[in-house]
Amino acid sequence: MHLPSPPPQLPVHSDSVRPYTTMSIKQEQDGAVEVVKVDALVVLKMIKHCRENLPDLVTGQLLGLDVDRSLEVTNCFPFPSSADGEDGDEAGTQYQIEMMRCLREVNVDSNTVGWYTSSYMSSHLNKSVLEAQYNFQSTFPRSVMLVYDPLRTSQGSLALTALRLSDKFFALYKRGEFTKDSVTELNLSFADIYQQIPVEVSNSGVFKAMLLELGDNAAFQPTFESLDMATNSFLENNLETLNLCISDLQQEQGKQQMWQRNANKVLAQQQAFLQRRKAENAQRKAMGQDLLPETAADLEHENPALFKLPSEPSRLEALLITNQINNHCEEILKFGGQSLSKLFVSKSLISGK
Amino acid sequence: MAQVPSNLNLGTGSDPYDKVIVHPVVVFNILDHWIRRPDTKQRVIGTLLGSITEDGNVEIRNCYPVPHTEAEQIAVNLEYHRNMLQLHARVAPEDVVVGWYATGNEVKMSSGLIHNFYQREMNQNAPVHLLLDTDLSKGKIEVTTFHGFQINFGEKGALQQYFLPLPNEYLAYDQDKVAFDVLSQSATSEKASVSDLNSLEHNLNKLLSLLEDVSQYVDEVVAGKAAPNNAVGRALQQTLALLPTSEASFEHMFTNGVQDVLMVIYLANLTRSHLLLAERMRDQNAAAQQTQTV
Numbered sequence: 001m002h003l004p005s006p007p008p009q010l011p012v013h014s015d016s017v018r019p020y021t022t023m024s025i026k027q028e029q030d031g032a033v034e035v036v037k038v039d040a041l042v043v044l045k046m047i048k049h050c051r052e053n054l055p056d057l058v059t060g061q062l063l064g065l066d067v068d069r070s071l072e073v074t075n076c077f078p079f080p081s082s083a084d085g086e087d088g089d090e091a092g093t094q095y096q097i098e099m100m101r102c103l104r105e106v107n108v109d110s111n112t113v114g115w116y117t118s119s120y121m122s123s124h125l126n127k128s129v130l131e132a133q134y135n136f137q138s139t140f141p142r143s144v145m146l147v148y149d150p151l152r153t154s155q156g157s158l159a160l161t162a163l164r165l166s167d168k169f170f171a172l173y174k175r176g177e178f179t180k181d182s183v184t185e186l187n188l189s190f191a192d193i194y195q196q197i198p199v200e201v202s203n204s205g206v207f208k209a210m211l212l213e214l215g216d217n218a219a220f221q222p223t224f225e226s227l228d229m230a231t232n233s234f235l236e237n238n239l240e241t242l243n244l245c246i247s248d249l250q251q252e253q254g255k256q257q258m259w260q261r262n263a264n265k266v267l268a269q270q271q272a273f274l275q276r277r278k279a280e281n282a283q284r285k286a287m288g289q290d291l292l293p294e295t296a297a298d299l300e301h302e303n304p305a306l307f308k309l310p311s312e313p314s315r316l317e318a319l320l321i322t323n324q325i326n327n328h329c330e331e332i333l334k335f336g337g338q339s340l341s342k343l344f345v346s347k348s349l350i351s352g353k
Numbered sequence: 354m355a356q357v358p359s360n361l362n363l364g365t366g367s368d369p370y371d372k373v374i375v376h377p378v379v380v381f382n383i384l385d386h387w388i389r390r391p392d393t394k395q396r397v398i399g400t401l402l403g404s405i406t407e408d409g410n411v412e413i414r415n416c417y418p419v420p421h422t423e424a425e426q427i428a429v430n431l432e433y434h435r436n437m438l439q440l441h442a443r444v445a446p447e448d449v450v451v452g453w454y455a456t457g458n459e460v461k462m463s464s465g466l467i468h469n470f471y472q473r474e475m476n477q478n479a480p481v482h483l484l485l486d487t488d489l490s491k492g493k494i495e496v497t498t499f500h501g502f503q504i505n506f507g508e509k510g511a512l513q514q515y516f517l518p519l520p521n522e523y524l525a526y527d528q529d530k531v532a533f534d535v536l537s538q539s540a541t542s543e544k545a546s547v548s549d550l551n552s553l554e555h556n557l558n559k560l561l562s563l564l565e566d567v568s569q570y571v572d573e574v575v576a577g578k579a580a581p582n583n584a585v586g587r588a589l590q591q592t593l594a595l596l597p598t599s600e601a602s603f604e605h606m607f608t609n610g611v612q613d614v615l616m617v618i619y620l621a622n623l624t625r626s627h628l629l630l631a632e633r634m635r636d637q638n639a640a641a642q643q644t645q646t647v
Contacts, residue, residue, distance in 0.1 A: 039385075040381055040536045040539070041378075041381045041382060041384075041385050043532050043535075043536065044377055044378040044381055044529065044532065045378055045382075047528050047529060047532055048376065048378050048414070048415070048529075049444070051526060051528055052445060074385075075385070078444045078445075079444070080443035080444045095440060095443065098436065098440055099440055102433065102436060102437055102440070105420060105433065106386060106389065106418040106420060107389040107390070107391065108385075108389065150528060153527075153528045153531050153532070154526075154527045154528050154531070156531060156552065156553075156556070157531065157552040157553065158531055158532050158534075158535045158552065180635075180639070187636065189629075189632045190628065190632070200539075201535055201536055201538075201539040202539060203536070203539055204388060206384050206387075206388060206487070206494075207381065207384060207385075208539075209493075209494060210380060210381065210384060210494055211533075211536055211537050211539075212537070213493055213494055214377065214380075214523070214533070214537075215533075215537050217523055220377075220523070220525055220529075220530060220533050221530075224556055224559075224560060227553075227556055227557070227560065229610070232613075235613075235614075235617050239617070239620075242624070246624075322628050325624060325628060326625060326628060328621075329621040329622070329624050329625045330621075330625075332617055332618065332620075332621040333618055333621050333622070336614045336615075336617055336618040336621070337618075338553055339610070339614050340611065340614055340615075341553070342553075343607060343610050343611055343614070345557070346607075347603075347607055350596065350597065350600075350603055351600075
């Protein structure tokens with residue numbers, strides 16, 4: 001899957017339709033994004049792109065406007081999946097530039113506001129996605145990532161969420177170290193990695209007219225998929241992936257424990273060495289010879305193999321996996337709540353008749 | 354209709370395609386392009402992408418705008434068209450040019466020339482012309498599709514294009530329909546938030562209104578006001594026969610379902626509290642260590 005990198009800065013054009021687009025591409029607004037307003041066109045385009053490439057996961061870029069407290073997404077374009085490895089990056093950037101230039105000629109907002117990705121059962125909570133979002137956020141601080149789950153949508157509810165890295169996590173990622181201390185000093189829990197922003201669908205007048213018209217069309221009658229009572233397969237899948245996540249977490253914990261054990265062993269060895277040194281020095285003092293160094297810093301130079309502590313494994317994976325587990329649990333809870341309501345509705349229908 | 358001269362070859366061949374299948378993305382894309390046009394233009398055109406299915410239908414899956422000028426001469430930005438085609442082909446290689454679109458409510462003189470141009474682009478296959486009526490001349494936004502028909506004047510070759518309409522229909526996949534529910538909510542109310550419970554509620558409301566319509570119809574038929582329809586009656590009977598009759602078996606199914614769901618919910622809650630507890634312990638531990646070292 002080709003992960004997007006933020007596009008290079010394009011020169012600002014002045015022959016725009018709306019006044020906002022003459023704002024420079026560097027977003028100068030401070031303050032958090034409170035809501036993401038998505039156009040109907042973007043939703044449909046995303047759905048089409050993700051559906052046509054199932055079961056692969058695909059990505060694309062979002063274009064739009066950044067207004068005060070909301071982020072308006074007005075257009076998007078898909079990224080090609082990089083089949084070629086060597087010039088994948090170069091070609092990807094070239095494609096981005098070309099596409100944005102062409103779209104600008106027809107007056108589409110050429111302001112990047114983020115990127116979208118399709119996902120399957122929270123598979124988007126992995127390291128590469130995190131990195132891509134970090135890259136995007138460092139260039140455009142208010143960019144968001146839209147996550148769309150095609151299989152969940154075909155079950156009845158539009159699974160579209162907007163995520164961005166929380167500021168706390170962003171700062172930590174910049175520093176790059178994820179030791180136990182750095183994580184606890186910021187009081188960072190797994191829930192703080194991503195910040196979910198509510199998504200709204202907003203449309204212009206002509207779109208609304210079109211939607212109202214298509215509503216009568218036979219092809220768009222609702223399927224009532226969401227009222228389907230077959231709950232088992234979804235829950236089974238979720239539980240299976242949950243299981244896998246938990247075993248991954250166990251592995252991470254095993255790594256941590258191993259490190260802890262090694263560190264303790266090395267520390268014990270260091271202590272033993274220091275003791276011997278001290279004893280030797282006492283002897284030498286008695287005999288009137290030079291004292292050998294016995295402070296830890298000098299000893300490190302002298303005997304690096306013994307005195308360097310093994311580096312602590314990064315806590316990032318563990319955080320991500322716990323986040324994924326949390327997400328799965330939440331999905332199960334949401335789904336469970338819905339199926340309970342459906343069951344009780346059907347019960348009242350039957351007993352009422 | 355005017356008298357047709359005898360040496361005008363209109364041909365009696367059948368249409369090259371039976372019907373045109375349009376994806377909803379295309380229509381919205383065209384509308385978006387039309388909204389963003391510069392004020393000087395009357396209408397906008399662009400290329401249609403898609404494929405020709407085996408049973409002779411044209412499926413239009415995507416489209417992109419093409420800048421053009423219509424002053425005295427018709428000029429279409431060929432390089433832009435080819436560029437965009439290449440870019441799009443990298444994402445969806447099975448989409449080829451199948452025609453072109455224009456906004457407005459009538460086929461103009463210039464359309465014939467543009468149609469010829471697209472015919473050349475398509476290696477002499479017949480392109481489809483889609484007209485989106487943005488002037489609302491008939492009180493609604495109408496999508497009409499045509500195919501061009503070459504009028505030959507005996508030996509002298511092509512004279513003009515004659516546009517004959519083709520039937521068209523929309524094709525929406527399940528996901529499109531689901532998305533459409535949310536989108537149409539935004540059409541009636543000011544904003545529509547995307548959430549699970551929202552869509553469940555919406556669907557239940559719709560089901561309720563459908564049931565009310567059906568029961569109203571049945572009441573009218575029983576009272577003799579509306580004409581009874583055998584097919585509808587049979588369909589209703591089939592539907593009602595699907596309801597479980599024995600209370601016991603339904604109770605059984607119901608309790609099983611509820612128990613399964615409750616168990617899974619309990620498990621998920623347990624896992625979550627476990628994670629939160631681990632976090633809390635880690636924080637406590639770190640705080641204790643810090644106070645120790647200090």
